[in-house]
Amino acid sequence: MRLLTIQAMPLALLTSACLLPSNASAEFFEDSKATLELRNLYFNRDFRQPGGSAASGQSKAAEWGQGFIFRGESGYTSGVLGLGVDAIGMVGFKLDSSHDRAGTALFPTGSDGDSQDEYSKLGITGKAKLSKTTAKVGTLIFRNQMLLSPDGRLLPQMFRGAMIESSEIDGLTVQAAKITDALPAQSGHWAKMVGNRIGGEGDYYAFYGGDYAPSSQSTIGLHYGKLDEVYQQYVANAGYTFNLSEDTSIKTEARFAKSSEDGSFRAIDNKAFGAMVTLRKSAHSFGVGYQKMRGDDPYPYVANSDPYLINFIQINDFANVNERSWQARYDLNLAAYGVPGLVFMTRYVTGDDVALSSGATGKEWERDTDITYAFQSGPLKNLSLRWRNATVRSSFGNDLDENRLIVQYTIPLR
Template sequence: MKKQHLATAIALAALSLHAQADDAAKPQGFLEDSKLALSTRTYYYENDDHSAGANNQRETAEVLKLDYRSGFTQGMIGVGVDAQMLYGLHLDGGPGHHPGTGNSFWPSERDNSAEDDVARGDANVKLRLSKTELHVGGALFPQLPIMMATDSRAMPQNFDGAMLTSREIDNLTLSAGQLEHSTGRASTNSTALSVAGATEGSNQFRYAGGDYSVNKNLTLQYYYANLENFYNQNFLGLIHVLPLGDDQSFKTDLRYFNSSSDGKNSSGAAGYAFNNNGGYAKHANEVDNVTWSTMFTYQLGGSKFMLGYQSVSDDGGFVMLNQGNVTKDGKPLAANGSNSEDNGGTSFYLYTNSVIGSFIRAGEDTSFGQYTYDFARVGIPGLSAFVNYLRGDNIKDKTLAGVDHTEWERDAGVDYVVQSGYLKGFGTTLRTGSYHSGGTGVANQDQTRLIFNYTYNFL
């Protein structure tokens, strides 16, 4: 638990409440708008690795999450506090079913066994002026095209730093910030920020951008991000929904990323190498990539038919923020260090961010499709299901010129949320995936995730 963030948040909250004590007639927005919720998540995770001699992963964990979000104090500048506390219990893994190195599901002890239980917590101070909010602290969960905290395991990933969001201009949302550290989804310690394959880190990820709603059916996006000494990234996006009447619509979603090396990554300094997702790079260890994708979605009643295409440039793989093999101060992990620091991973804003694979190696062209059905249309609200298929071709070999590889994945999922009664809000999620590699060096895998979620709101 990062005590400095909690202490700062509590101190400012106390000051803000004291400032209001002399005027009891004013509404106590800090308290009146507060929200307190306790969430439980039971998560079963199974990954069958088909490579020779591999141990199949089968683990179950229970996580309790207490979230507090205050309102804002009265006055020109409102002050508030957000805080989160997590407690997790490893229920079962079975002998040999908890990979101690590179485990993305649960923290490991130094002997590579699973930690029995974990606890962590953090908080933010938040300020509001008109329609602009600033959040500063260690419980940040960005969901932006150039940075997406992941919640795909038992525990969520969070960041510390500062995030500013402004909606002063109608139909325009502006965002900017600097992030410095992250606590991974299978970690108890925060680390510096990095890229896949690096052994050094950075404590400066800066970004700025915005979303502009031209009208209710068209949104334009632009974001810029820089991870110091690793990469610069520009993103352009377009989302358009065409109503067709009679419960029908056609959606177009275009995404474009242009990424280049920065600082020590471009100079080839030791420890700042990008592994290009285990694939080819024109300039070894450097960031140099253009990736674009398009997705078309036709909705008819409860059915959604999605078809898309994605292209990764030949010069190198798509880059995203990662935690790498680094500590909080950005230095390499010691050989005898706790494995719980080396379990990063973030989501990324592409449709190929699937159950198992990523489909983001140099030269890769991916065709994908998905069918989703909402069973509320046949009298079962809260129930939905999907199936999808992705195939990547033209993946450049890491060392052999003129040799291309392929990979494919098929996934399926079911979600159900109880709509009424004592268990209202209780959710069940099932995900299955099957991945097959055609020479990419990644093992064939089958994965199953079964998740039970429930949230009780005290306030």
């Protein structure tokens, strides 16, 4: 019998679930849920250096769009092996743009350099569950050490492949995945994956590893991933939270990654270390972070994804060759002051010792501010308003000021 392709398997699982007797498929429907998210986003990036953006020469990139994101998740059929299916459908519309302000990564860009008026995405995921082990095939969205799907633009990034996750042992979660294609946030077309910063295209990206929580206060993890014929990477992380009192704690986290070449693409050498300590006192949190790159290359990761780095923030990742960076962060939850749903964050990261191709060294810094208010009740419940502001200054890259205004409203459909 011919093997099912990755693209066909989700449909086969859905068909199988629906053909089961009604008593077996009851949970498939009863445990299902669906939401529709309306996302309105205005993006403004002002290039401050003479001559504008180093890549395009633009003095500004500013666009406005409206996105609609439908998410549907079924339950599992009853029995030893439960079957289910998830779906995600998205469409984005351009509300404002121009030829000299395009390039915000909110929309696909045409051959003429203008942003397209609209684009859409559709993903189907078949899933199966046996005991505490789940397998998924089709469209996937990741948030783990090896692959993080960005969601900072109009529509989120997606991947296509297969993964398995198991929690059969208490406190231990293991994962394995093989990804064949990526669908960037600003695109409606699947594409092969390439290495960010280092280049190189791979036929697939695969990762596996596990996370163990010895207690509710501690976690450790070890993962391995590779972009086929481009690079391979080991990532280790550990964290511990010291609870000093009911409203006071100190959270510590450390991350280490070692990257090298895979195949004959080219030699790759990077070691990345990062650590963060955060003191939480009631509504206030104060954090200090440190990150250091070693080796002949910057930190490699899948292009259009987010890197798993302590000092990856709104714009920069501070992962250039030999770069050393420090972070200071402050968070405030104003629920403690009678305004539930209102949170504030500000942080500052400075990096230096960047080894430039000219032989000189470079430095950079970024300051971020993030204010979010989510309505807690009434007719506006599930509506959130968010302002994200960033300022970047660099001796070797773009100087820029950026603002993102985001209005999100999530409607439960089931």
